[in-house]
Amino acid sequence: MQLKIDETDLIILRILQEDSKKTAKEIAARLNLTASPVYDRIKRLEKQGFIKKYVVILDKKLFDLPVTAFCQVSMRYHDKTFIEQFEDQIQALEEVQECYHMAGRVDFILKVNSRSLEDYHNFIKNKLSKIENIGELNSTFVLKDIKHTSALNI
Amino acid sequence: MQLKIDETDLIILRILQEDSKKTAKEIAARLNLTASPVYDRIKRLEKQGFIKKYVVILDKKLFDLPVTAFCQVSMRYHDKTFIEQFEDQIQALEEVQECYHMAGRVDFILKVNSRSLEDYHNFIKNKLSKIENIGELNSTFVLKDIKHTSALNI
DNA sequence: TCTGAAACGCACTGCCC
DNA sequence: GGGCAGTGCGTTTCAGA
Numbered sequence: 001m002q003l004k005i006d007e008t009d010l011i012i013l014r015i016l017q018e019d020s021k022k023t024a025k026e027i028a029a030r031l032n033l034t035a036s037p038v039y040d041r042i043k044r045l046e047k048q049g050f051i052k053k054y055v056v057i058l059d060k061k062l063f064d065l066p067v068t069a070f071c072q073v074s075m076r077y078h079d080k081t082f083i084e085q086f087e088d089q090i091q092a093l094e095e096v097q098e099c100y101h102m103a104g105r106v107d108f109i110l111k112v113n114s115r116s117l118e119d120y121h122n123f124i125k126n127k128l129s130k131i132e133n134i135g136e137l138n139s140t141f142v143l144k145d146i147k148h149t150s151a152l153n154i
Numbered sequence: 155m156q157l158k159i160d161e162t163d164l165i166i167l168r169i170l171q172e173d174s175k176k177t178a179k180e181i182a183a184r185l186n187l188t189a190s191p192v193y194d195r196i197k198r199l200e201k202q203g204f205i206k207k208y209v210v211i212l213d214k215k216l217f218d219l220p221v222t223a224f225c226q227v228s229m230r231y232h233d234k235t236f237i238e239q240f241e242d243q244i245q246a247l248e249e250v251q252e253c254y255h256m257a258g259r260v261d262f263i264l265k266v267n268s269r270s271l272e273d274y275h276n277f278i279k280n281k282l283s284k285i286e287n288i289g290e291l292n293s294t295f296v297l298k299d300i301k302h303t304s305a306l307n308i
Numbered sequence: 309t310c311t312g313a314a315a316c317g318c319a320c321t322g323c324c325c
Numbered sequence: 326g327g328g329c330a331g332t333g334c335g336t337t338t339c340a341g342a
Contacts, residue, residue: 003216016210020174023318037327039319052211055304056170059206062157063308068254070263087300094307099300100222106294109224113307140260146241146253150304152212152219153248153267177335191310193336 003048009041010154013050016042017151020054057150060113067114068142071128072106076135083107089131095123106138157202163195164308167204170196171305174208211304219267221274222296225282227262230289237261243285249277260292 005013008031015027024035024042031038045051075082083101086108090099098111110128114120124137159167162185169181178189178196185192199205229236237255240262244253252265264282268274278291 013210013212017212018207018209020208020210025318034328035318036320036329040327043320048216049213050216052213053172054174054208054210055172056167056174056208057206057304058167058171058306058308059203060306062202062204063306065306065308070254070256091301096301097305097307098302100224100296101298101300102224103295103297108300109294140263141257142254143257144255146255146262147245147250148252150209150211151251152214152217153251154212154217154219179335188311189335190312190337190339194309197337 005045005050009045009050012038012041013045013154014151016051017154055150060145064115065113067117067120068145069112069114069120069139070142071110071112071124072136072138072140073108073110073128073134074105074136075107076133078107082133086131086133093123093127095127159199159204163199163204166192166195167199167308168305170205171308209304214267214299218269221268221271222299223266223268223274223293224296225264225266225278226260226290226292226294227264227282227288228259228290229261230287232261236287240285240287247277247281249281 011031012027015022015030024038028035028038042051073086075086087099087101090096090108090110095112095114096110097113098109100109101107102109112120112123114123120139124139128134129137165185166181169176169184178192182189182192196205227240229240241253241255244250244262244264249266249268250264251267252263254263255261256263266274266277268277274293278293282288283291
């Protein structure tokens, strides 16, 4: 099974990153192909894991989640065990939309969505700070979502 | 046109946030309904804008974009014109996957994907720092993507 | 708002080059 | 690797409750 992708695959992926409802036929038209090879390529890209999943993107403004915060977390100790334990526990927190292990003074950056400042407060108090070995917590709040895309720049 | 959504809509949206390939029939089974009302509801949620788009999520690890950075930007002046100009110009930068206007000492946080540290350097030098009125730039790099979901916690 | 049925087009398969 | 033809199924529409 080859894990190499060519320019045709990239074009297909760029289209699907913008609109996964596009039919094989429509994509084929842009490539001067028929639907079959496009269909085969998409199936191959799924099987090889390049395409992870198909999802809908919701409009955050229309749901009741007006508070977005970045929370910078520093650990007290940096043992492998503590780090892995932290990562596991973060996975389980549904409020956390993104989490990155960082290089530098801050160990982790979390992006959290909340229904209100009070909910965010409760998240910090009852969930995040319950995780063992957290040293410093530092929250900053989003005033406006300027740009947010799920598409990779491939 | 009503802009209110009920619990049935929420269940549908939660399913589609995880897998938009689920058929109306499959979703209907979970709701003890037939496909028609599920279909109608999805169409309504699209038309009302709750569903913004259908996309594929790619596996970032399989594409050649190993460098992810958070770039904290402070503006020199904070006039409306400068802020809006910055927002517009950021939209056009394909390397920027996310950008937020922040409360606090730092004005903007950008998340940037690059093919290499050198590419990131060139992005900063040739594109970002070309934007007028930028004061401070501060980059920190992602060691590991712990969690990243496009799904809202609705 | 949901059910059920009918029509259409696409996903998907198999075989050809 | 791409094209072509066939089948099943999901989407889409609509009458009725």
